[in-house]
Amino acid sequence: MVADADLWRYFxxxxxxxxxxxxxxxxxxxxxxxxxxxxxxxxxxxRLSIDVAYLGPENPKRLLIHTSGVHGVEGFxxxxxxxRLLERWSERDLQIPDDTGLIIAHAINPYGFAWLRRVNExxxxxxxxFLSPGEEYVGEPEKYxxxxxxxxxxxxxxxxxxxxxxxxxxxxxxxxxVAKQTIAEGQYERPKALQFGGSELYEGPRHWVGYxxxxxxSADRVVWIDFHTGLGPFGVDSLLISGDDSEAxxxxxxxxxxxxxxxxxxxxxxxxxxxxGMMNGVSSKWQDIDWTLITxxxxxxxxxxxxxxxxxxxxxxxxxxxxxxxxxxxxxxxxLVEVFSPPSDKWRSMIMSRGQQLIDEAIDDLV
Numbered sequence: 346m347v348a349d350a351d352l353w354r355y356f357x358x359x360x361x362x363x364x365x366x367x368x369x370x371x372x373x374x375x376x377x378x379x380x381x382x383x384x385x386x387x388x389x390x391x392r393l394s395i396d397v398a399y400l401g402p403e404n405p406k407r408l409l410i411h412t413s414g415v416h417g418v419e420g421f422x423x424x425x426x427x428x429r430l431l432e433r434w435s436e437r438d439l440q441i442p443d444d445t446g447l448i449i450a451h452a453i454n455p456y457g458f459a460w461l462r463r464v465n466e467x468x469x470x471x472x473x474x475f476l477s478p479g480e481e482y483v484g485e486p487e488k489y490x491x492x493x494x495x496x497x498x499x500x501x502x503x504x505x506x507x508x509x510x511x512x513x514x515x516x517x518x519x520x521x522x523v524a525k526q527t528i529a530e531g532q533y534e535r536p537k538a539l540q541f542g543g544s545e546l547y548e549g550p551r552h553w554v555g556y557x558x559x560x561x562x563s564a565d566r567v568v569w570i571d572f573h574t575g576l577g578p579f580g581v582d583s584l585l586i587s588g589d590d591s592e593a594x595x596x597x598x599x600x601x602x603x604x605x606x607x608x609x610x611x612x613x614x615x616x617x618x619x620x621x622g623m624m625n626g627v628s629s630k631w632q633d634i635d636w637t638l639i640t641x642x643x644x645x646x647x648x649x650x651x652x653x654x655x656x657x658x659x660x661x662x663x664x665x666x667x668x669x670x671x672x673x674x675x676x677x678x679x680x681l682v683e684v685f686s687p688p689s690d691k692w693r694s695m696i697m698s699r700g701q702q703l704i705d706e707a708i709d710d711l712v
Contacts (some may be wrong), residue, residue, distance in 0.1 A: 347429060347697045349690045355425035356686070356693060358458035360452070361391055363424040367451045370431035371398040376449075385466045387459035387642035388670050395549060397556055401446030404563035407711050409441070411704065413572045415471050415623055415710040417457015417464065417550055420644070421686035422693070423572040426700035427451055433701065442710055446560070453553060453623070461678040462656065462662070463685070465547060473531035473542030473619060474550050475626025483546050485532035486520065492527060495657045496656055497538040501665040508656075512649055522611040528652065537663045539655055542621045551663035554627065561631050568637045568707045569624055571614060572700065574685045575651050576615040577644030582703070585609055585616045587624045587638035598637070602703070602712055615642065639712060641703055643696050645687050653686045 347355065357363035371378050376398035383393045411430065413423025427449050433439040434447075441447055452458050456466045464470055476482060495511050515524050531542040546554070561567070577583045583605050586598060590608040599606045607614035623692075624638040645651070654677075661667070661677040672678060687693075 347694065349480075349694060352690055352693045352697070355428050355697065356421060357424060360387060360393075360455060361389075363420065363636050364394075364396060364452065364455075364459070367396060367424060367427050367431070369427045369448075370394070370435070371396070374398070374400065374431045374434045376400050376431070376551065377688050379556060381549075381556060383455060383466075383548055383552070385456055385548075387456075389672055391459070393455035395455060395553055396451045398431065398449040398451070399446060399560070400449075401441065402444060405444060405446030405560070406563065406565050406566045407442070407445040408448060408560070408564045409445065409566060409704070409707055409711060410448045410450070410569040411572070412453055412569070412623070413511060414452035414458050415454050415571065416575075416685070417460070417462045418682050418685045419463070419572070419574045420452050420454070420458035421682065422574055422696055424451060425693070426572060426697060429697060429701060430704060433665045439704075439708075445708075445711060446564075448560070450553065450556075453484060454549060456549070460511045461673055461682055462477075462658065463681065464541070467541075467543060467547055467551060468536055468659075468663075469541050469543035469547060470531065471547070471550060472623050473540060473621035474547055475554075475623045476542070476621045477548075477626055477629040480620075482533045482542065485534045486527045488523070488527045489532050491519075492524070493535065496528065496652075497535065498656075498660055499664055501661060508653055509649075512652070525612040525648070526617045529617045529619065534621075537659075539659055550623070554630075557627060562674075564631075564634055566635045566711060568711050569628075569639065570703060570707055571624055571638075571640045573640055573642045574645055575709065576642045576648075576694075577685075579644050579646070580692045581605075582696070582699050583607060583644075584613050584703070585614075585640040585642055587622060587640065588628055588636050602639075602706055615644070616640075637707075639703075639707070641700070643692075645685055645692070651684055666675045694700055
């Protein structure tokens with residue numbers, strides 16, 4: 346348990362500090378560290394990288410994977426949980442079987458983390474970028490075109506935006522769950538619009554898949570936790586299941602992990618179906634492995650506030666004349682960070698506690 350007075354040690358003020366704390370904790374835990382460097386740079390010309398700490402045997406039969414920061418600014422709380430995880434290993438508070446490996450991947454989207462965005466350098470949501478083999482980067486949800494003007498205004502700002510009125514009209518017309526699914530599923534036709542999934546597998550994801558290609562072939566069983574924020578009640582986590590979400594598997598998972606387990610079904614909980622999800626995309630390449638794929642999603646603010654902040658930040662980024670580095674200090678970027686990493690000790694304490702608890706439950710599931 347982390348005391349409120351110590352939370353600041355885990356929640357970094359920026360990507361550079363978060364990365365350094367992760368590297369320090371990795372060194373203390375005596376991990377095998379791999380740095381996957383991107384060609385793009387951060388706002389101070391710093392190098393950006395996915396840093397992967399590994400603990401365990403060279404050819405593990407079982408694996409626990411913990412990833413953070415696929416959505417950029419969500420890396421702030423994700424990094425905090427991972428630093429604490431590494432500390433627990435150093436303190437011998439965490440043990441895994443001899444044939445089991447632990448992969449901790451920090452900042453899958455370091456560009457978004459560093460530049461205070463949710464997307465990468467191509468404006469792509471990386472959790473829509475991992476299409477399955479043979480699937481083309483084309484298409485969009487059937488009704489997305491009906492929402493395009495609302496979601497993606499082509500001006501920087503407007504004194505008469507009427508966001509609440511417009512969103513209320515859309516919900517009344519479509520229904521909340523249909524609108525949620527349409528907005529969030531992922532689209533591959535509008536590069537400057539929300540939920541763009543990309544035109545190819547981008548550099549960071551390619552590096553990450555390349556790393557996994559070296560370690561996954563020996564594994565028979567994998568539990569993967571991907572850390573996220575933004576959906577659900579404040580500070581409460583939902584466990585969203587990808588891959589096998591059959592009734593029998595969901596029942597097994599609820600027995601082990603609790604009643605917050607739910608499928609990616611817009612009518613069954615806080616989630617929605619997506620194209621190009623990271624865990625589904627990776628697991629489709631290794632179908633002989635027995636996968637348990639869990640998105641741990643912590644709630645922050647109401648859904649319309651999330652959409653409003655994403656819309657405002659994307660609008661400012663593409664349609665303002667503000668110089669790139671100065672965009673870091675805009676109200677839109679600052680609000681985005683607050684929405685996905687609330688500056689609340691209560692919220693931070695809740696996610697630190699549950700983040701570690703789920704890791705313990707995942708190790709038990711592997712065993």
